[in-house]
Amino acid sequence: MNAPDVAAGSASATEAIDWARVRADFPLLTRQVHGKPLIYLDSANTGQKPESVIAAVDDFYRRHNANVSRAVHALGAEATDAFEGARTKLARFLNVRSDELVLCSGTTFALNLVAYSWALPRLQPGDAIVLTRMEHHANIVPWQLVAQRTGATIKVAELNDRGELDLDALYTLLTPEVKLLGVTHVSNVLGTVNPVREICREARRRGIASVIDGSQAAPHRALDIASLGCDFYAITGHKMAGPTGTGALWARREHLAAMPPFLGGGEMIKEVRFDGTVYNDAPHKFEAGTPNIAGFVGLGAAVDYLSDLGMAHIEAREQALLAHATEELSKLDGLRIFGSARDKAAVISFLVAGAHAHDLATLLDLEGVAIRSGHHCAHPLMQHFGVAATCRASFAFYNTHDEVEAFVAALTKVRKLLA
Numbered sequence: 079m080n081a082p083d084v085a086a087g088s089a090s091a092t093e094a095i096d097w098a099r100v101r102a103d104f105p106l107l108t109r110q111v112h113g114k115p116l117i118y119l120d121s122a123n124t125g126q127k128p129e130s131v132i133a134a135v136d137d138f139y140r141r142h143n144a145n146v147s148r149a150v151h152a153l154g155a156e157a158t159d160a161f162e163g164a165r166t167k168l169a170r171f172l173n174v175r176s177d178e179l180v181l182c183s184g185t186t187f188a189l190n191l192v193a194y195s196w197a198l199p200r201l202q203p204g205d206a207i208v209l210t211r212m213e214h215h216a217n218i219v220p221w222q223l224v225a226q227r228t229g230a231t232i233k234v235a236e237l238n239d240r241g242e243l244d245l246d247a248l249y250t251l252l253t254p255e256v257k258l259l260g261v262t263h264v265s266n267v268l269g270t271v272n273p274v275r276e277i278c279r280e281a282r283r284r285g286i287a288s289v290i291d292g293s294q295a296a297p298h299r300a301l302d303i304a305s306l307g308c309d310f311y312a313i314t315g316h317k318m319a320g321p322t323g324t325g326a327l328w329a330r331r332e333h334l335a336a337m338p339p340f341l342g343g344g345e346m347i348k349e350v351r352f353d354g355t356v357y358n359d360a361p362h363k364f365e366a367g368t369p370n371i372a373g374f375v376g377l378g379a380a381v382d383y384l385s386d387l388g389m390a391h392i393e394a395r396e397q398a399l400l401a402h403a404t405e406e407l408s409k410l411d412g413l414r415i416f417g418s419a420r421d422k423a424a425v426i427s428f429l430v431a432g433a434h435a436h437d438l439a440t441l442l443d444l445e446g447v448a449i450r451s452g453h454h455c456a457h458p459l460m461q462h463f464g465v466a467a468t469c470r471a472s473f474a475f476y477n478t479h480d481e482v483e484a485f486v487a488a489l490t491k492v493r494k495l496l497a
Contacts, residue, residue, distance in 0.1 A: 095387070097395065100387065103383075104126045111448070112446060117484055122470065124316050126319070127376075128380070131380045132376075134375050135375060139372055142160060146158040161181075164374040164378030165374075167378045172313070172328060173302045178328055178360075178361070180326060182326060185313060186216040189216055190220045191364060196310075197258055198224050198227065198228065202228055203230070207221045208233045208248070210237075210260075211235065211462050212241070212456065213458070214266055214454075215457070240417070240419050242272075242419045243261075248277070259288045260289050260291070262294070267417070270421070271299075271423055290306065292311050292312055292313045295423075296314075312325070313325055318377075319383060337360075339363050341366040342355075346358050346363045387475070396424035396473055397424065398479075400425075400426070403485070412493075413428055413429070413430050424473040424474070425470060426470070432496065436467065438492060438496070451468070
């Protein structure tokens with residue numbers, strides 16, 4: 079079944095978005111691999127970049143390249159304005175204050191910052207951390223390291239048969255010794271969208287800090303972090319059409335004020351003496367060293383691009399692609415889809431009976447179809463389902479319904495080769 083590639087909505091409800099024209103903004107999508115047109119279905123891993131983002135990075139290096147906050151010359155001022163301008167854009171995109179937003183290399187860094195600067199000084203033997211079965215390793219391993227050093231323990235919230243959190247069981251785990259709850263907003267494997275506002279409300283009622291991994295949410299749906307009630311929220315820029323090595327941690331101001339620096343060096347200080355150092359105010363006290371300035375300029379351009387397109391329209395487009403792909407894949411005998419949450423992002427993890435995930439992905443690549451195979455940095459989730467790996471097709475607004483059809487046709491073809 080082919081669905082139209084023009085959907086309602088742009089600046090107004092009556093104005094149609096020309097999705098073919100949107101797709102043309104992404105240069106990489108025009109290339110071929112193995113002599114076949116590229117069908118890129120790995121956006122949960124990294125998103126492709128529109129021309130405006132590429133141009134913004136290029137322009138910075140060609141015309142404005144200098145370090146930030148350390149020079150009074152024109153280039154230094156331009157670089158600082160561009161860098162701080164990206165912070166302002168991102169804060170507006172997330173509906174938070176810019177002085178609550180720490181710019182960093184991505185979600186992994188952000189979660190480690192919380193682990194070592196907030197949790198490590200506070201946790202002690204007898205305390206507990208609650209995580210969910212569907213977490214990415216980046217929201218598991220830092221807490222394991224901190225637990226080992228403090229004597230805290232980790233408790234795990236499990237899933238139901240649809241790949242959704244068992245909320246009653248989760249809330250039962252939130253006992254008085256729990257000091258921190260870590261939850262992904264959107265599962266990178268199952269696509270499950272967790273009700274983080276409700277979860278954070280329950281945690282806050284019990285005096286438990288909540289940290290949300292927003293890597294898979296920020297590229298695909300409108301975010302209003304201020305309304306979620308969480309204590310910490312982490313995002314990754316390269317998944318939301320920005321450059322790699324960019325991201326941010328949002329934290330409540332009282333936490334940022336109380337947390338010690340994670341890294342020491344330049345920019346995070348006001349004054350250094352050998353008998354003591356006066357640290358900079360947040361968020362700058364957490365931004366030691368020269369940042370990825372050009373990358374954040376590019377991320378600012380990515381935020382502009384997504385905002386101009388409209389996150390509601392992006393989500394609607396991706397939901398249409400998800401519905402189409404799910405319908406077509408469900409027709410294939412022997413194919414198992416992992417995760418059928420009632421609220422789900424455009425991610426489909428699957429296996430085909432008798433075929434290894436890596437073999438499927440390798441043969442699909444020869445057909446020009448780029449999907450992910452492996453454990454997706456989610457070993458505990460793979461263990462839950464009793465598999466070593468899955469294939470994962472993840473869609474973005476720049477994909478097309480024709481690509482859905484071509485993907486299913488290619489999958490049908492390679493299945494026969496593996497039979």
